[in-house]
Amino acid sequence: MAKQNNSGYPVSHIIGFIASLVMTFAAVGIALKTNLSFTVIMWLIGSLAMLQAGMQLFMFMHVTEGKDGKANLINMAYSFFLAVVVVGGSIWILTSGHMAH
Incomplete structure (x- = not known):
């Protein structure tokens, strides 16, 4: 860079x-x-x-500059993981018919 x-x-x-x-x-x-x-x-x-x-x-x-550069990357990776889990889980639940009786 x-x-x-x-x-x-x-x-x-x-x-x-x-x-x-x-x-x-x-x-x-x-x-x-x-x-x-x-x-x-x-x-x-x-x-x-x-x-x-x-x-x-x-x-x-x-992102990688400063004393918290590594922590910033870890926090962003964890946030991305949580977003994927929430969105993917929501789509899965809404489309798979688990709520159908």
């Missing part, structure tokens, strides 16, 4: 911004200019979105 130089110019922010734009335009291009199936397009756009969100956590929010 690029650090700021002595003049205070935010090199990492510029790199992150350009990378975000590239991923956004790639998603638009995939959605509008390809003849792929809807499912494949959605998977590609979702993958680019997750990649972009992760990159922004490191480039703009400086």
Whole structure:
């Protein structure tokens, strides 16, 4: 990850911004200019979105910097796990018919 130089110019922010734009335009291009199936397009756009969100956590929010960098990563991983369990469990319960008598 690029650090700021002595003049205070935010090199990492510029790199992150350009990378975000590239991923956004790639998603638009995939959605509008390809003849792929809807499912494949959605998977590609979702993958680019997750990649972009992760990159922004490191480039703009400086997750790993400071004395609590490792704790921040662990807390975010646990939060993601809880979100997956809650959403997945809710979808499972609502769609599996357990409440039908």
